[in-house]
Amino acid sequence: MNDLADIGLGGLAISGILIAVALALSLVRRLGLEKDLLVAAVRALVQLLIVGFALRIVVDDDDPLVFTWVWVVLMVVVAAWTVRRRAPEVPNVIPLALVSFTAAAIVSLGVLFGLGVFEPTGRAIVPLAGMMVGNSMTATVVVARRIVAEARDHRDLIEARLALGFSSHDAFAPHLREALRTGLVPQIETTKTVGLIALPGAMTGLILAGVEPVDAVRVQVAVMYLVLGSVSTTAAVMALGLTKGLFTSDHRLDVAARPPTP
Amino acid sequence: MRQSLAVTEPGFELKGVRVEGSPRPRLDGIDLCIPADGITVIAGASGSGKSSLLRLLNRLDVADAGSIAWRGVPLAETDVLMHRREVGMVFQRPTVAPGTVLENLRLAAIDLDEEAAADLCSLVNLDPNFLGRSATELSGGEKQRVCLARTIATGPAMILADEPTSSLDPEVTEKIEDLARRLAHPESPMQVGWVWVSHDPGQVGRVADRVVVLSEGKVAAEGSAEELSSHEASDVRRAVGGDR
Numbered sequence: 001m002n003d004l005a006d007i008g009l010g011g012l013a014i015s016g017i018l019i020a021v022a023l024a025l026s027l028v029r030r031l032g033l034e035k036d037l038l039v040a041a042v043r044a045l046v047q048l049l050i051v052g053f054a055l056r057i058v059v060d061d062d063d064p065l066v067f068t069w070v071w072v073v074l075m076v077v078v079a080a081w082t083v084r085r086r087a088p089e090v091p092n093v094i095p096l097a098l099v100s101f102t103a104a105a106i107v108s109l110g111v112l113f114g115l116g117v118f119e120p121t122g123r124a125i126v127p128l129a130g131m132m133v134g135n136s137m138t139a140t141v142v143v144a145r146r147i148v149a150e151a152r153d154h155r156d157l158i159e160a161r162l163a164l165g166f167s168s169h170d171a172f173a174p175h176l177r178e179a180l181r182t183g184l185v186p187q188i189e190t191t192k193t194v195g196l197i198a199l200p201g202a203m204t205g206l207i208l209a210g211v212e213p214v215d216a217v218r219v220q221v222a223v224m225y226l227v228l229g230s231v232s233t234t235a236a237v238m239a240l241g242l243t244k245g246l247f248t249s250d251h252r253l254d255v256a257a258r259p260p261t262p
Numbered sequence: 263m264r265q266s267l268a269v270t271e272p273g274f275e276l277k278g279v280r281v282e283g284s285p286r287p288r289l290d291g292i293d294l295c296i297p298a299d300g301i302t303v304i305a306g307a308s309g310s311g312k313s314s315l316l317r318l319l320n321r322l323d324v325a326d327a328g329s330i331a332w333r334g335v336p337l338a339e340t341d342v343l344m345h346r347r348e349v350g351m352v353f354q355r356p357t358v359a360p361g362t363v364l365e366n367l368r369l370a371a372i373d374l375d376e377e378a379a380a381d382l383c384s385l386v387n388l389d390p391n392f393l394g395r396s397a398t399e400l401s402g403g404e405k406q407r408v409c410l411a412r413t414i415a416t417g418p419a420m421i422l423a424d425e426p427t428s429s430l431d432p433e434v435t436e437k438i439e440d441l442a443r444r445l446a447h448p449e450s451p452m453q454v455g456w457v458w459v460s461h462d463p464g465q466v467g468r469v470a471d472r473v474v475v476l477s478e479g480k481v482a483a484e485g486s487a488e489e490l491s492s493h494e495a496s497d498v499r500r501a502v503g504g505d506r
Contacts, residue, residue: 156357160409163320164370164416165347174359250342252322 016041059122068122072129076101079133083141090144092245100140100237101133104230108132111229117222128226131202135187135227136234143183143235147242150175151253159253168247176243183235191224200224272333273298273420273455274319279328281314283479288314289325290479298333298420300471301446301456303487305463305501310476312459313354316422319457320351350418354425354459356405358397363388363408366397370415382411387437402429410438414445420455421445427465439469446471463503467491475501 007015019041026033057063058071080097087093109129113120118128151158154175161171194200199207203220207213248254272295279292289311296302296319304312317323318330321342330337332345358366367379374382380390386407392400397408406429413421423442427435445454460466466473467487474484475498483490483498491504 156353156355157359159322160353160357161359161369162322163346163351163353164412165343166369167343250321250324252324 055126058126061121061123063122065120065122065125068125071126072105075129075133076105079137082137083144086141087144087148090148090242092242093144096144096238096241096245097140097234099241100234101136103237104132104136104233105129107233108226108230112222112226127202128223131223132226132230136230139183139187139231140234140238142186143179143239144242146179146182147176147239147246150179151246155253162251162253166251168251168253169243171251172243172246176239180235180239183239184232187228187231191228194220194224271298271455274457275331275334276318277329279315279318279325279330281311281318281323281479282326283314287479289318292328292479292481294474294481294484296457296474297455297472299446299448299453299455301442301458301469302472302474303466303470304457304459304474304476305461305466306476306482307497307501308461309478311479312461312476313424314479315476316351316424316457316459319422320346320349322351347416348418349420349422350413350416351422352406352410352413352424352426354428356402356409356429358400358405358408360398361396362394363397363400364393366408367393367412367415370412371417374415382415383407385414386411386441387434403431403434406430407434407438410441414452414454418454420457423456423458425459425461427462435465439465442469461501463501466501467503470502473502 019037022037023034025031026037054071058067076098079101080094083097084090084094090096109125109132112118112128113125118124151172158171158175162168200220200223202223203213203216206216206219211219246254274294274296276292276294276296279289279294280287281289292311292315304315306312314323318325319332321337324338332340332349337345359369363383364374364376364379367382368374371378376393379393383390383392388404388407388411392404392408397405400408406426410421410426421442427438430438442456442458444450445452446456456469458469460469470487472484473487473490475482475490477497482495483493485493487502487504490498490502493499493502493504
Protein backbone atom coordinates (compact mmCIF):
# COMPACT_ATOMS: atom_id res chain seq x y z
CA MET A 1 0.00 0.00 0.00
CA ASN A 2 2.73 2.43 0.97
CA ASP A 3 4.74 1.57 -2.14
CA LEU A 4 1.91 2.70 -4.34
CA ALA A 5 1.26 5.89 -2.36
CA ASP A 6 4.91 6.94 -2.05
CA ILE A 7 6.09 8.29 -5.43
CA GLY A 8 9.20 9.89 -3.88
CA LEU A 9 10.82 13.16 -4.90
CA GLY A 10 12.01 11.61 -8.16
CA GLY A 11 8.49 10.60 -9.09
CA LEU A 12 7.25 14.07 -8.25
CA ALA A 13 9.94 15.62 -10.45
CA ILE A 14 9.12 13.27 -13.35
CA SER A 15 5.42 14.16 -13.12
CA GLY A 16 6.59 17.73 -13.74
CA ILE A 17 7.28 16.64 -17.34
CA LEU A 18 3.52 17.03 -17.85
CA ILE A 19 3.83 20.71 -16.96
CA ALA A 20 6.52 20.94 -19.64
CA VAL A 21 3.99 19.54 -22.13
CA ALA A 22 1.51 22.27 -21.22
CA LEU A 23 4.29 24.90 -21.44
CA ALA A 24 5.28 23.61 -24.86
CA LEU A 25 1.70 23.85 -26.08
CA SER A 26 1.46 27.42 -24.82
CA LEU A 27 4.74 28.38 -26.53
CA VAL A 28 3.96 26.69 -29.85
CA ARG A 29 0.43 28.06 -30.05
CA ARG A 30 1.53 31.45 -28.64
CA LEU A 31 -1.10 31.31 -25.89
CA GLY A 32 0.96 33.52 -23.57
CA LEU A 33 0.14 31.27 -20.62
CA GLU A 34 3.70 30.17 -19.73
CA LYS A 35 4.01 32.44 -16.69
CA ASP A 36 0.56 31.52 -15.39
CA LEU A 37 1.30 27.82 -15.86
CA LEU A 38 4.58 28.04 -13.94
CA VAL A 39 3.04 30.10 -11.16
CA ALA A 40 0.12 27.65 -10.92
CA ALA A 41 2.42 24.62 -10.81
CA VAL A 42 4.72 26.13 -8.16
CA ARG A 43 1.85 27.53 -6.10
CA ALA A 44 0.08 24.16 -6.07
CA LEU A 45 3.28 22.46 -4.90
CA VAL A 46 4.04 25.01 -2.16
CA GLN A 47 0.43 25.30 -0.92
CA LEU A 48 -0.05 21.55 -0.77
CA LEU A 49 3.30 21.03 0.97
CA ILE A 50 2.31 23.54 3.64
CA VAL A 51 -1.12 21.90 3.93
CA GLY A 52 0.54 18.47 4.07
CA PHE A 53 2.79 19.47 6.99
CA ALA A 54 -0.12 21.14 8.78
CA LEU A 55 -2.27 18.07 8.22
CA ARG A 56 0.36 15.91 9.94
CA ILE A 57 -0.64 17.64 13.18
CA VAL A 58 -4.32 17.73 12.40
CA VAL A 59 -4.74 14.07 11.41
CA ASP A 60 -2.31 12.63 13.94
CA ASP A 61 -4.32 10.16 16.01
CA ASP A 62 -2.23 11.01 19.08
CA ASP A 63 -3.09 14.73 18.96
CA PRO A 64 -6.38 16.00 20.45
CA LEU A 65 -9.26 16.49 17.97
CA VAL A 66 -9.40 20.19 18.79
CA PHE A 67 -6.76 20.86 16.07
CA THR A 68 -8.95 18.97 13.61
CA TRP A 69 -12.04 21.01 14.40
CA VAL A 70 -10.06 24.27 14.25
CA TRP A 71 -9.02 23.17 10.76
CA VAL A 72 -12.66 22.52 9.80
CA VAL A 73 -13.71 25.93 11.13
CA LEU A 74 -10.92 27.54 9.09
CA MET A 75 -12.13 25.73 5.97
CA VAL A 76 -15.66 27.01 6.55
CA VAL A 77 -14.45 30.59 7.05
CA VAL A 78 -12.26 30.51 3.94
CA ALA A 79 -15.14 29.00 1.94
CA ALA A 80 -17.52 31.75 3.11
CA TRP A 81 -14.95 34.34 2.07
CA THR A 82 -14.59 32.68 -1.31
CA VAL A 83 -18.35 32.74 -1.82
CA ARG A 84 -18.25 36.48 -1.09
CA ARG A 85 -15.53 36.94 -3.72
CA ARG A 86 -17.41 34.93 -6.35
CA ALA A 87 -20.81 36.50 -5.63
CA PRO A 88 -20.05 40.11 -4.66
CA GLU A 89 -23.54 41.33 -5.61
CA VAL A 90 -25.25 39.15 -3.01
CA PRO A 91 -26.18 41.09 0.15
CA ASN A 92 -24.98 39.74 3.54
CA VAL A 93 -23.43 36.75 1.83
CA ILE A 94 -20.64 36.05 4.34
CA PRO A 95 -22.87 35.46 7.39
CA LEU A 96 -25.34 33.50 5.24
CA ALA A 97 -22.54 31.33 3.83
CA LEU A 98 -21.14 30.73 7.32
CA VAL A 99 -24.55 29.61 8.57
CA SER A 100 -25.10 27.46 5.43
CA PHE A 101 -21.76 25.63 5.70
CA THR A 102 -22.14 25.19 9.46
CA ALA A 103 -25.63 23.74 9.02
CA ALA A 104 -24.33 21.37 6.33
CA ALA A 105 -21.41 20.34 8.54
CA ILE A 106 -23.70 19.58 11.47
CA VAL A 107 -26.13 17.57 9.33
CA SER A 108 -23.72 15.65 7.11
CA LEU A 109 -20.81 15.11 9.48
CA GLY A 110 -23.33 14.46 12.24
CA VAL A 111 -24.81 11.57 10.24
CA LEU A 112 -21.46 10.11 9.14
CA PHE A 113 -19.75 10.31 12.54
CA GLY A 114 -22.74 10.35 14.88
CA LEU A 115 -24.18 7.15 13.39
CA GLY A 116 -20.78 5.47 13.22
CA VAL A 117 -20.27 5.30 9.42
CA PHE A 118 -16.72 6.58 9.97
CA GLU A 119 -14.60 6.72 13.10
CA PRO A 120 -14.39 10.35 14.29
CA THR A 121 -10.64 10.70 13.81
CA GLY A 122 -8.71 13.60 12.36
CA ARG A 123 -7.77 11.41 9.40
CA ALA A 124 -11.49 11.02 8.52
CA ILE A 125 -12.92 14.37 9.64
CA VAL A 126 -10.57 16.64 7.67
CA PRO A 127 -10.90 15.12 4.19
CA LEU A 128 -14.64 14.53 4.55
CA ALA A 129 -15.24 18.07 5.77
CA GLY A 130 -13.04 19.30 2.92
CA MET A 131 -15.11 17.46 0.34
CA MET A 132 -18.31 18.69 1.94
CA VAL A 133 -17.22 22.34 1.93
CA GLY A 134 -15.49 22.25 -1.45
CA ASN A 135 -18.41 20.72 -3.30
CA SER A 136 -21.01 22.84 -1.52
CA MET A 137 -19.24 26.07 -2.37
CA THR A 138 -20.06 26.01 -6.09
CA ALA A 139 -23.73 25.24 -5.51
CA THR A 140 -23.94 27.93 -2.84
CA VAL A 141 -22.52 30.56 -5.20
CA VAL A 142 -24.84 29.48 -8.02
CA VAL A 143 -27.94 29.55 -5.82
CA ALA A 144 -27.06 32.88 -4.20
CA ARG A 145 -26.37 34.59 -7.53
CA ARG A 146 -29.47 33.11 -9.10
CA ILE A 147 -31.73 34.31 -6.29
CA VAL A 148 -30.44 37.85 -6.60
CA ALA A 149 -30.85 37.68 -10.39
CA GLU A 150 -34.40 36.31 -10.07
CA ALA A 151 -35.36 39.11 -7.67
CA ARG A 152 -33.81 41.70 -9.99
CA ASP A 153 -35.09 40.35 -13.32
CA HIS A 154 -38.59 39.41 -12.15
CA ARG A 155 -39.29 42.22 -9.73
CA ASP A 156 -42.40 43.25 -11.69
CA LEU A 157 -43.86 39.76 -11.52
CA ILE A 158 -43.02 39.37 -7.82
CA GLU A 159 -44.71 42.68 -7.02
CA ALA A 160 -47.68 41.74 -9.21
CA ARG A 161 -48.13 38.61 -7.08
CA LEU A 162 -47.73 40.64 -3.86
CA ALA A 163 -50.36 43.08 -5.12
CA LEU A 164 -52.75 40.13 -5.57
CA GLY A 165 -52.40 39.37 -1.86
CA PHE A 166 -49.66 36.72 -2.05
CA SER A 167 -47.36 36.44 0.97
CA SER A 168 -43.72 37.20 0.20
CA HIS A 169 -42.98 33.49 0.60
CA ASP A 170 -45.59 32.53 -2.02
CA ALA A 171 -44.74 35.44 -4.32
CA PHE A 172 -41.11 34.33 -4.51
CA ALA A 173 -41.68 30.55 -4.39
CA PRO A 174 -41.39 29.90 -8.18
CA HIS A 175 -38.13 31.89 -8.28
CA LEU A 176 -36.74 30.14 -5.21
CA ARG A 177 -37.54 26.78 -6.80
CA GLU A 178 -35.79 27.81 -10.02
CA ALA A 179 -32.68 28.97 -8.14
CA LEU A 180 -32.49 25.76 -6.09
CA ARG A 181 -32.91 23.59 -9.18
CA THR A 182 -30.13 25.48 -10.93
CA GLY A 183 -27.81 24.93 -7.97
CA LEU A 184 -28.66 21.28 -7.31
CA VAL A 185 -29.16 19.76 -10.76
CA PRO A 186 -25.42 19.71 -11.70
CA GLN A 187 -24.57 17.80 -8.51
CA ILE A 188 -27.42 15.35 -9.08
CA GLU A 189 -26.23 14.80 -12.66
CA THR A 190 -22.67 14.26 -11.42
CA THR A 191 -23.95 11.70 -8.92
CA LYS A 192 -25.90 9.91 -11.67
CA THR A 193 -22.91 9.54 -13.97
CA VAL A 194 -20.25 8.88 -11.36
CA GLY A 195 -17.88 6.13 -12.49
CA LEU A 196 -19.14 6.17 -16.08
CA ILE A 197 -17.18 9.18 -17.28
CA ALA A 198 -14.50 9.66 -14.65
CA LEU A 199 -13.48 7.90 -11.46
CA PRO A 200 -14.13 10.15 -8.49
CA GLY A 201 -11.23 11.55 -6.46
CA ALA A 202 -11.65 9.76 -3.14
CA MET A 203 -11.96 6.38 -4.83
CA THR A 204 -9.03 7.03 -7.13
CA GLY A 205 -6.90 8.04 -4.16
CA LEU A 206 -7.83 4.93 -2.20
CA ILE A 207 -7.14 2.62 -5.15
CA LEU A 208 -3.77 4.31 -5.73
CA ALA A 209 -3.06 3.78 -2.04
CA GLY A 210 -3.70 0.04 -2.48
CA VAL A 211 -7.24 -0.34 -1.12
CA GLU A 212 -9.43 -3.03 -2.72
CA PRO A 213 -11.61 -1.32 -5.38
CA VAL A 214 -14.87 -2.62 -3.86
CA ASP A 215 -13.84 -1.26 -0.44
CA ALA A 216 -12.91 2.03 -2.13
CA VAL A 217 -16.35 2.12 -3.81
CA ARG A 218 -18.10 1.82 -0.42
CA VAL A 219 -16.18 4.83 0.86
CA GLN A 220 -16.79 6.72 -2.38
CA VAL A 221 -20.54 6.13 -2.30
CA ALA A 222 -20.70 7.38 1.30
CA VAL A 223 -18.72 10.43 0.17
CA MET A 224 -21.09 11.05 -2.76
CA TYR A 225 -24.06 10.91 -0.39
CA LEU A 226 -22.23 13.26 1.97
CA VAL A 227 -21.66 15.68 -0.89
CA LEU A 228 -25.26 15.48 -2.13
CA GLY A 229 -26.62 15.99 1.38
CA SER A 230 -24.33 18.90 2.17
CA VAL A 231 -24.86 20.59 -1.21
CA SER A 232 -28.63 20.39 -0.65
CA THR A 233 -28.33 21.70 2.90
CA THR A 234 -26.05 24.65 2.06
CA ALA A 235 -28.12 25.58 -0.99
CA ALA A 236 -31.38 25.42 0.97
CA VAL A 237 -30.09 27.42 3.94
CA MET A 238 -28.50 30.03 1.67
CA ALA A 239 -31.67 30.29 -0.46
CA LEU A 240 -34.04 30.62 2.48
CA GLY A 241 -31.81 33.08 4.34
CA LEU A 242 -31.31 35.22 1.26
CA THR A 243 -35.02 35.17 0.37
CA LYS A 244 -35.96 36.22 3.90
CA GLY A 245 -33.61 39.19 3.57
CA LEU A 246 -35.20 40.30 0.30
CA PHE A 247 -38.56 41.01 1.93
CA THR A 248 -39.79 42.97 4.93
CA SER A 249 -41.99 41.36 7.57
CA ASP A 250 -45.02 43.11 6.00
CA HIS A 251 -44.47 41.42 2.63
CA ARG A 252 -42.75 44.16 0.66
CA LEU A 253 -39.57 43.90 -1.35
CA ASP A 254 -37.07 45.46 1.05
CA VAL A 255 -35.73 48.69 -0.41
CA ALA A 256 -32.31 48.07 1.15
CA ALA A 257 -32.12 44.55 -0.27
CA ARG A 258 -33.69 45.40 -3.62
CA PRO A 259 -31.19 44.49 -6.29
CA PRO A 260 -30.38 47.34 -8.63
CA THR A 261 -32.54 47.38 -11.75
CA PRO A 262 -30.50 46.78 -14.90
CA MET B 263 -65.74 67.26 -20.46
CA ARG B 264 -67.33 64.61 -18.27
CA GLN B 265 -69.70 65.61 -15.48
CA SER B 266 -68.50 64.75 -12.00
CA LEU B 267 -70.34 62.06 -10.04
CA ALA B 268 -71.18 62.66 -6.41
CA VAL B 269 -68.34 61.01 -4.51
CA THR B 270 -68.96 60.62 -0.86
CA GLU B 271 -67.75 57.32 0.58
CA PRO B 272 -64.53 57.82 2.56
CA GLY B 273 -61.59 55.82 1.25
CA PHE B 274 -57.98 56.82 1.77
CA GLU B 275 -56.92 59.58 4.10
CA LEU B 276 -53.30 60.73 3.89
CA LYS B 277 -51.76 63.09 6.45
CA GLY B 278 -48.30 64.63 6.09
CA VAL B 279 -47.08 61.75 3.90
CA ARG B 280 -43.44 61.98 2.91
CA VAL B 281 -41.28 59.61 0.90
CA GLU B 282 -37.60 60.43 0.71
CA GLY B 283 -35.83 60.50 -2.62
CA SER B 284 -32.91 62.06 -4.38
CA PRO B 285 -32.36 64.91 -5.18
CA ARG B 286 -35.75 65.83 -3.61
CA PRO B 287 -38.44 63.90 -1.74
CA ARG B 288 -40.60 61.81 -4.04
CA LEU B 289 -43.61 62.83 -1.95
CA ASP B 290 -43.46 65.83 0.34
CA GLY B 291 -46.15 66.49 2.96
CA ILE B 292 -49.16 65.03 1.15
CA ASP B 293 -52.51 65.75 2.85
CA LEU B 294 -55.27 64.17 0.83
CA CYS B 295 -58.65 62.45 1.04
CA ILE B 296 -59.49 59.99 -1.72
CA PRO B 297 -63.07 58.72 -1.85
CA ALA B 298 -63.63 54.95 -2.03
CA ASP B 299 -66.06 55.38 -4.91
CA GLY B 300 -65.91 57.02 -8.30
CA ILE B 301 -62.74 57.57 -10.28
CA THR B 302 -60.02 59.74 -8.79
CA VAL B 303 -57.34 60.53 -11.33
CA ILE B 304 -53.84 61.38 -10.14
CA ALA B 305 -52.34 63.61 -12.80
CA GLY B 306 -49.08 65.45 -13.13
CA ALA B 307 -45.83 65.54 -15.02
CA SER B 308 -43.33 62.69 -15.14
CA GLY B 309 -41.52 62.37 -11.78
CA SER B 310 -44.21 64.26 -9.87
CA GLY B 311 -44.77 61.32 -7.49
CA LYS B 312 -47.91 59.74 -9.00
CA SER B 313 -46.64 56.13 -9.03
CA SER B 314 -44.97 56.56 -5.61
CA LEU B 315 -48.33 57.58 -4.18
CA LEU B 316 -50.09 54.59 -5.75
CA ARG B 317 -47.50 52.13 -4.35
CA LEU B 318 -48.11 53.53 -0.86
CA LEU B 319 -51.85 52.93 -1.21
CA ASN B 320 -51.22 49.24 -2.06
CA ARG B 321 -48.58 49.09 0.72
CA LEU B 322 -45.89 47.97 -1.71
CA ASP B 323 -43.96 50.83 -0.13
CA VAL B 324 -44.35 52.62 3.20
CA ALA B 325 -44.01 56.33 3.84
CA ASP B 326 -40.97 57.69 5.66
CA ALA B 327 -43.28 60.07 7.55
CA GLY B 328 -46.98 60.73 7.93
CA SER B 329 -49.92 58.37 8.04
CA ILE B 330 -52.33 56.69 5.63
CA ALA B 331 -55.70 55.27 6.63
CA TRP B 332 -58.09 53.16 4.55
CA ARG B 333 -61.73 53.51 5.54
CA GLY B 334 -60.67 55.01 8.86
CA VAL B 335 -58.14 52.31 9.80
CA PRO B 336 -54.40 53.15 9.64
CA LEU B 337 -52.70 50.97 7.00
CA ALA B 338 -50.05 50.02 9.55
CA GLU B 339 -52.78 48.28 11.58
CA THR B 340 -54.45 46.39 8.72
CA ASP B 341 -53.62 42.89 7.50
CA VAL B 342 -51.48 43.78 4.50
CA LEU B 343 -52.44 40.70 2.45
CA MET B 344 -56.17 41.33 2.97
CA HIS B 345 -55.68 45.01 2.18
CA ARG B 346 -53.97 44.23 -1.13
CA ARG B 347 -56.91 42.06 -2.19
CA GLU B 348 -59.40 44.73 -1.13
CA VAL B 349 -57.42 47.47 -2.89
CA GLY B 350 -55.98 45.81 -6.02
CA MET B 351 -53.33 47.23 -8.28
CA VAL B 352 -52.78 47.25 -12.03
CA PHE B 353 -49.27 48.25 -13.02
CA GLN B 354 -48.11 50.37 -15.92
CA ARG B 355 -46.08 47.51 -17.38
CA PRO B 356 -48.39 44.52 -17.83
CA THR B 357 -46.80 41.54 -16.09
CA VAL B 358 -48.22 38.09 -16.54
CA ALA B 359 -46.92 34.89 -14.98
CA PRO B 360 -45.80 31.96 -17.15
CA GLY B 361 -48.79 29.74 -17.95
CA THR B 362 -52.16 30.15 -19.62
CA VAL B 363 -54.52 33.08 -19.25
CA LEU B 364 -56.76 30.86 -17.10
CA GLU B 365 -53.84 29.98 -14.83
CA ASN B 366 -53.08 33.69 -14.49
CA LEU B 367 -56.66 34.43 -13.48
CA ARG B 368 -56.50 31.59 -10.96
CA LEU B 369 -53.54 33.27 -9.30
CA ALA B 370 -56.12 35.74 -8.02
CA ALA B 371 -58.94 33.26 -7.38
CA ILE B 372 -57.75 29.68 -7.06
CA ASP B 373 -61.25 28.18 -7.42
CA LEU B 374 -62.26 30.27 -10.44
CA ASP B 375 -64.22 28.05 -12.85
CA GLU B 376 -63.92 28.42 -16.62
CA GLU B 377 -67.33 30.05 -17.00
CA ALA B 378 -66.49 32.79 -14.49
CA ALA B 379 -63.06 33.18 -16.13
CA ALA B 380 -64.72 33.59 -19.55
CA ASP B 381 -67.05 36.24 -18.07
CA LEU B 382 -64.01 38.10 -16.72
CA CYS B 383 -62.41 38.00 -20.16
CA SER B 384 -65.55 39.39 -21.75
CA LEU B 385 -65.68 42.11 -19.10
CA VAL B 386 -62.23 43.38 -20.11
CA ASN B 387 -62.91 42.91 -23.86
CA LEU B 388 -60.67 39.89 -24.20
CA ASP B 389 -61.81 36.95 -26.33
CA PRO B 390 -62.77 34.11 -23.90
CA ASN B 391 -61.07 31.70 -26.33
CA PHE B 392 -57.81 33.19 -25.02
CA LEU B 393 -58.21 31.31 -21.72
CA GLY B 394 -56.09 28.38 -22.93
CA ARG B 395 -53.43 30.53 -24.57
CA SER B 396 -50.01 31.18 -23.12
CA ALA B 397 -50.23 34.54 -21.35
CA THR B 398 -46.60 35.44 -22.02
CA GLU B 399 -47.17 35.23 -25.79
CA LEU B 400 -49.99 37.80 -25.86
CA SER B 401 -49.55 41.36 -27.10
CA GLY B 402 -48.95 44.17 -24.58
CA GLY B 403 -52.57 45.29 -24.76
CA GLU B 404 -53.89 41.76 -24.30
CA LYS B 405 -51.55 41.18 -21.36
CA GLN B 406 -52.77 44.37 -19.71
CA ARG B 407 -56.37 43.21 -20.04
CA VAL B 408 -55.39 39.86 -18.45
CA CYS B 409 -53.79 41.82 -15.59
CA LEU B 410 -56.94 43.89 -15.19
CA ALA B 411 -59.17 40.79 -15.22
CA ARG B 412 -56.81 39.14 -12.70
CA THR B 413 -57.14 42.10 -10.34
CA ILE B 414 -60.94 42.20 -10.74
CA ALA B 415 -60.98 38.45 -9.90
CA THR B 416 -59.90 39.27 -6.33
CA GLY B 417 -63.19 41.15 -5.88
CA PRO B 418 -61.61 44.47 -4.92
CA ALA B 419 -63.44 47.45 -3.47
CA MET B 420 -60.95 49.71 -5.21
CA ILE B 421 -58.46 49.38 -8.07
CA LEU B 422 -55.23 51.37 -8.18
CA ALA B 423 -54.32 51.72 -11.84
CA ASP B 424 -50.90 53.04 -12.77
CA GLU B 425 -51.24 54.40 -16.32
CA PRO B 426 -53.02 51.16 -17.27
CA THR B 427 -53.68 52.12 -20.88
CA SER B 428 -50.25 53.47 -21.79
CA SER B 429 -49.48 50.31 -23.79
CA LEU B 430 -52.92 50.02 -25.41
CA ASP B 431 -54.19 51.34 -28.74
CA PRO B 432 -56.89 54.07 -28.69
CA GLU B 433 -59.72 51.63 -29.39
CA VAL B 434 -58.86 49.32 -26.48
CA THR B 435 -58.05 52.32 -24.28
CA GLU B 436 -61.57 53.57 -24.84
CA LYS B 437 -63.00 50.17 -23.91
CA ILE B 438 -60.97 50.02 -20.70
CA GLU B 439 -61.99 53.56 -19.78
CA ASP B 440 -65.60 52.57 -20.42
CA LEU B 441 -65.15 49.47 -18.24
CA ALA B 442 -63.73 51.61 -15.41
CA ARG B 443 -66.68 53.97 -15.63
CA ARG B 444 -69.16 51.06 -15.63
CA LEU B 445 -67.50 49.38 -12.63
CA ALA B 446 -67.38 52.69 -10.75
CA HIS B 447 -71.00 53.60 -11.49
CA PRO B 448 -73.13 53.86 -8.33
CA GLU B 449 -75.59 51.35 -9.79
CA SER B 450 -72.93 48.80 -10.77
CA PRO B 451 -73.23 45.57 -8.75
CA MET B 452 -69.43 45.58 -8.30
CA GLN B 453 -69.14 49.23 -7.20
CA VAL B 454 -65.39 49.45 -7.68
CA GLY B 455 -63.68 52.75 -6.93
CA TRP B 456 -60.58 53.71 -8.89
CA VAL B 457 -57.43 55.68 -8.28
CA TRP B 458 -56.16 56.10 -11.81
CA VAL B 459 -52.75 57.57 -12.59
CA SER B 460 -52.63 59.28 -15.95
CA HIS B 461 -50.46 61.79 -17.71
CA ASP B 462 -52.86 61.97 -20.66
CA PRO B 463 -54.90 65.19 -20.29
CA GLY B 464 -57.55 63.86 -22.67
CA GLN B 465 -58.00 60.75 -20.56
CA VAL B 466 -58.22 62.83 -17.38
CA GLY B 467 -61.17 64.65 -18.88
CA ARG B 468 -62.81 61.42 -20.05
CA VAL B 469 -62.64 59.33 -16.88
CA ALA B 470 -62.14 61.54 -13.81
CA ASP B 471 -64.82 62.26 -11.26
CA ARG B 472 -62.16 64.07 -9.33
CA VAL B 473 -58.58 65.03 -10.13
CA VAL B 474 -55.55 65.42 -7.91
CA VAL B 475 -52.64 67.13 -9.65
CA LEU B 476 -49.20 66.42 -8.23
CA SER B 477 -46.19 68.60 -8.88
CA GLU B 478 -42.71 67.83 -7.55
CA GLY B 479 -44.10 65.52 -4.87
CA LYS B 480 -46.75 67.92 -3.60
CA VAL B 481 -50.46 68.33 -4.20
CA ALA B 482 -50.68 71.26 -6.62
CA ALA B 483 -54.46 71.21 -6.94
CA GLU B 484 -57.54 69.03 -6.52
CA GLY B 485 -61.09 69.24 -7.78
CA SER B 486 -63.10 68.25 -10.82
CA ALA B 487 -61.41 68.31 -14.23
CA GLU B 488 -63.74 71.12 -15.21
CA GLU B 489 -62.79 73.23 -12.20
CA LEU B 490 -59.09 72.63 -12.71
CA SER B 491 -59.20 73.46 -16.41
CA SER B 492 -59.38 77.11 -15.41
CA HIS B 493 -56.90 76.87 -12.53
CA GLU B 494 -54.43 79.74 -12.15
CA ALA B 495 -51.36 77.49 -12.46
CA SER B 496 -50.56 76.57 -16.06
CA ASP B 497 -49.14 73.09 -15.20
CA VAL B 498 -52.41 72.23 -13.44
CA ARG B 499 -54.42 73.41 -16.45
CA ARG B 500 -52.11 71.40 -18.73
CA ALA B 501 -52.53 68.23 -16.65
CA VAL B 502 -56.31 68.26 -17.15
CA GLY B 503 -56.23 69.37 -20.78
CA GLY B 504 -57.48 72.86 -20.13
CA ASP B 505 -54.44 74.61 -21.61
CA ARG B 506 -53.64 73.44 -25.14
